Amino acid sequence: MEKKIQKTYEIDMCNGPLFGKILLFTLPLMLSGILQLLFNAADVIVVGRFAGNEALAAVGSTGSLTNLLVNLFIGLSVGANVLVARYYGAKQEEEVSQTVHTSVLVSLVGGVLLALIGIITARPLLLMMDTPGDVIEHSVLYMRIYFLGMPVMLLFNFGSAILRVIGDTRRPLFYLIIAGVINVILNLCFVISFHMGVAGVALATVISQCVSTALIVRCLMQSQGSFRLSLEKLHMNWEKFRKIAAIGLPAGIQGSLFSISNVLIQSSVNSFGAIAMAGNTAGSNVEGFVYTAMNSVHQTAVSFTGQNLGGQRYDRINKILIECLLFVTAIGLIMGNGAVLLGNQILGFYSSDPQVIAFGLQRMQVICTFYCLCGIMDVLVGSIRGLGYAVMPMIVSLLGACVFRVIWIYTIFQWDRSLHTLYISYPVSWTITAMVHMICFIVVRSKLKEKKA
Numbered sequence: 001m002e003k004k005i006q007k008t009y010e011i012d013m014c015n016g017p018l019f020g021k022i023l024l025f026t027l028p029l030m031l032s033g034i035l036q037l038l039f040n041a042a043d044v045i046v047v048g049r050f051a052g053n054e055a056l057a058a059v060g061s062t063g064s065l066t067n068l069l070v071n072l073f074i075g076l077s078v079g080a081n082v083l084v085a086r087y088y089g090a091k092q093e094e095e096v097s098q099t100v101h102t103s104v105l106v107s108l109v110g111g112v113l114l115a116l117i118g119i120i121t122a123r124p125l126l127l128m129m130d131t132p133g134d135v136i137e138h139s140v141l142y143m144r145i146y147f148l149g150m151p152v153m154l155l156f157n158f159g160s161a162i163l164r165v166i167g168d169t170r171r172p173l174f175y176l177i178i179a180g181v182i183n184v185i186l187n188l189c190f191v192i193s194f195h196m197g198v199a200g201v202a203l204a205t206v207i208s209q210c211v212s213t214a215l216i217v218r219c220l221m222q223s224q225g226s227f228r229l230s231l232e233k234l235h236m237n238w239e240k241f242r243k244i245a246a247i248g249l250p251a252g253i254q255g256s257l258f259s260i261s262n263v264l265i266q267s268s269v270n271s272f273g274a275i276a277m278a279g280n281t282a283g284s285n286v287e288g289f290v291y292t293a294m295n296s297v298h299q300t301a302v303s304f305t306g307q308n309l310g311g312q313r314y315d316r317i318n319k320i321l322i323e324c325l326l327f328v329t330a331i332g333l334i335m336g337n338g339a340v341l342l343g344n345q346i347l348g349f350y351s352s353d354p355q356v357i358a359f360g361l362q363r364m365q366v367i368c369t370f371y372c373l374c375g376i377m378d379v380l381v382g383s384i385r386g387l388g389y390a391v392m393p394m395i396v397s398l399l400g401a402c403v404f405r406v407i408w409i410y411t412i413f414q415w416d417r418s419l420h421t422l423y424i425s426y427p428v429s430w431t432i433t434a435m436v437h438m439i440c441f442i443v444v445r446s447k448l449k450e451k452k453a
Contacts, residue, residue, distance in 0.1 A: 014307055014311040023327075029296040037288045046188065046191045066118070071252055075248045075249060077157045078248050079243075079244040079247035081164060083243050086306050090310040098240050105236055106236075114154070115148055119147055149206035172212075172216060175215040178211060178212070178215065182208045280360070280363055282347050286339055286347065286364060290332065294328050294378065295375075302383075305321075308320065317445065325376060335371075336371035343364050347364075363419070366420060367426050369427075370430070377401075377437060400433030
């Protein structure tokens with residue numbers, strides 16, 4: 001019976017028409033990502049409405065710093081996804097099982113390390129970012145509690161990455177719906193009833209993450225075949241870890257170093273004061289929904305490309321890229337520009353302060369309007385990673401986005417110190433980087449033709 005249930009969640013990525021399967025895979029993944037963002041959105045809305053602008057600024061000021069520390073391990077989950085997809089496409093069941101158990105152990109060890117690093121370095125890192133004195137105590141408290149939940153957060157991400165290989169994006173969605181409801185209820189209780197402020201919203205997030213992670217671990221333990229998780233089989237297979245790291249570490253390093261530019265941008269925003277920080281927090285939170293929707297197509301490109309590479313269905317790889325590019329462009333244009341058109345109303349959920357809303361809308365008018373360029377860039381990266389190339393997209397992304405933005409901050413922004421000048425660095429960097437990634441994909445794809453010949 002369990003095997004039949006599992007089969008209903010699987011998607012055959014190597015045979016048949018692509019568009020319907022890409023849609024079936026992407027939509028639950030998109031909704032899952034949006035629900036995860038709702039965890040943070042609930043935090044932001046509740047503190048903005050019931051705990052004041054300083055608390056709202058505190059929650060937002062930790063975002064780029066948290067991503068800087070977390071992205072390295074999230075990148076490893078990409079490596080796990082690519083490797084399991086390749087073995088699954090090639091029908092190598094023992095290799096799949098070893099990779100699954102190694103991945104789960106990596107997520108647990110990495111989560112504990114991250115928790116320790118985040119708790120210890122929270123204050124010095126926030127001070128380095130010039131976090132204002134009226135905000136920093138709230139920021140440190142929020143960040144330390146949030147990092148206590150790192151082991152379960154990473155375990156959920158790795159578990160979801162494993163399920164994505166067989167096309168199962170629906171069960172993680174169900175689990176996040178349950179956790180999301182719990183998160184919202186706890187937010188309201190802790191902040192409104194118990195007046196716990198940022199500590200309450202951070203604690204609510206950690207508790208809800210524990211629930212979603214417990215459900216996904218249960219799912220893996222009850223699965224049939226090579227994906228079944230058995231606690232007695234948990235061990236570090238160093239060969240599999242090296243292969244995961246070969247793909248995942250460059251992706252993680254890219255994400256972490258990418259966040260350096262965002263940390264610098266956040267530091268630059270901090271110099272405009274708490275009101276600008278609060279508006280930037282609200283605006284970036286809205287953008288997060290658009291980015292997450294587009295990023296689900298990036299993850300689709302990774303999984304579909306990886307499986308078809310493993311199954312030697314090279315003829316489908318170009319089609320996967322084209323359909324994913326069309327899909328992500330449509331999402332970026334519709335959601336990004338829709339968010340701008342409804343900006344005043346949406347930002348009104350985060351704060352009733354007209355100044356905060358004005359600052360948030362200023363950010364969205366620049367970034368959301370051109371957000372489809374970021375989606376195009378990410379899908380190209382996903383396709384290249386799915387083909388097993390990790391260092392190339394890392395170098396291109398770092399030079400085209402991270403280094404470019406750092407140079408922009410220390411040159412163009414110094415010449416014209418305005419938020420508009422700061423924000424315009426995003427669409428410019430996306431355009432340059434996407435063009436170079438397209439050239440890289442063409443080069444990598446041509447090597448597959450030689451291999452097939």
